[in-house]
Amino acid sequence: MDKILLTGGSGFLSSNWSLDTRNIFSNYALVRSKNRNKFLKSFKVNLRDNKEITQVFKNIKPKIVIHTAAITDVDRCEVNKRLSEKVNFQLTKKICNICKKEKIKLIFISTDQVFSQKKKNTENFRKSPINFYSLHKSMSEDYIKKNLRDYLIIRTNFFGVAPKNKKSFLNFVKHNLEKGRKIYLIEDLVHNPISIHYLIKYLIFLIKRNSIGTFHISSNEKITKHELGIKISKVFSLNKNLIEKCKLSSFSFKAKRPKYMFLNNNKLKKTIKIIIPSIQKQLRDISNKFNKGYYKNLIF
Numbered sequence: 001m002d003k004i005l006l007t008g009g010s011g012f013l014s015s016n017w018s019l020d021t022r023n024i025f026s027n028y029a030l031v032r033s034k035n036r037n038k039f040l041k042s043f044k045v046n047l048r049d050n051k052e053i054t055q056v057f058k059n060i061k062p063k064i065v066i067h068t069a070a071i072t073d074v075d076r077c078e079v080n081k082r083l084s085e086k087v088n089f090q091l092t093k094k095i096c097n098i099c100k101k102e103k104i105k106l107i108f109i110s111t112d113q114v115f116s117q118k119k120k121n122t123e124n125f126r127k128s129p130i131n132f133y134s135l136h137k138s139m140s141e142d143y144i145k146k147n148l149r150d151y152l153i154i155r156t157n158f159f160g161v162a163p164k165n166k167k168s169f170l171n172f173v174k175h176n177l178e179k180g181r182k183i184y185l186i187e188d189l190v191h192n193p194i195s196i197h198y199l200i201k202y203l204i205f206l207i208k209r210n211s212i213g214t215f216h217i218s219s220n221e222k223i224t225k226h227e228l229g230i231k232i233s234k235v236f237s238l239n240k241n242l243i244e245k246c247k248l249s250s251f252s253f254k255a256k257r258p259k260y261m262f263l264n265n266n267k268l269k270k271t272i273k274i275i276i277p278s279i280q281k282q283l284r285d286i287s288n289k290f291n292k293g294y295y296k297n298l299i300f
Contacts, residue, residue: 001026005062007095008069009042010035012162013109013196015298017066020200028060030069039297047091054098064207066107067095070137072167074113077133078255088136089143096144099151106144107152107203112191112218114138114155116258123155123214123267131255141214152206153214155263159228160196160286161295170286173229177238184246185226191261192218193228195282197289205272215271216263219279228279235283236290 002025006014009029018027018039028041030053035042043056047069057065070088071077077084092108099106113134115121129135144151162168176183199217206215223231226245233240248257269276289295
């Protein structure tokens with residue numbers, strides 16, 4: 001099996017990746033602290049130490065590095081822009097430079113927040129980041145394009161079941177509704193997120209065909225946070241009446257949020273010749289996995 005090395009090995013995406021691909025790839029991970037994931041061979045490293053990271057790369061000799069490590073708390077990035085730049089840009093530069101030297105393919109997980117204009121944004125559209133998180137992700141994309149030939153930049157927004165110590169919109173909705181708590185979900189923020197399992201599935205397709213470049217992995221449907229919350233409540237048979245609508249302006253966020261982050265996914269569909277299922281179908285798949293105990297193997 002091909003060796004895959006993931007940065008951010010304890011994260012939401014890495015945890016699900018290791019579970020979904022345990023019989024496809026030999027998965028390794030860079031972590032900051034002890035990792036109990038039995039499907040990942042983890043290496044505790046200081047991500048500020050180039051020599052230490054380089055040595056791990058040389059020891060493992062991965063075919064591909066999937067760079068997921070990032071600070072995704074948008075407000076934290078806005079308050080501490082130096083930390084955001086260090087983790088969300090400078091660390092990407094380090095990983096990129098090592099991949100270039102060691103001739104390793106790099107897959108960079110970017111974000112739909114690089115866009116803020118109300119368009120069906122294609123991969124070639126001009127980016128318009130409006131906060132430090134998206135700015136540093138955008139800078140990372142540009143650096144990778146300039147310095148590597150063998151790379152994938154994946155712009156996406158995904159939902160699914162995460163380990164308890166990690167943030168997940170689905171976890172948030174499901175947990176609060178199960179406790180009978182009222183929640184407020186934004187009705188004027190439009191995006192087209194995809195199930196983490198379909199994100200992984202389509203990324204595997206791109207890897208298998210040795211694709212290169214920037215791809216949007218997303219659903220076909222425009223949906224608000226409120227609408228997604230309602231769908232989650234229905235699929236998991238929870239009380240949708242506990243979900244109230246609210247405006248983005250209702251929250252005193254430190255960072256600006258784009259209200260429109262639709263990712264045009266035509267390039268992906270043409271490249272790997274797929275029909276992307278509805279968000280409702282994606283959620284039912286997650287519910288079925290949950291009922292069958294699939295997620296007991298995540299780190300809870």
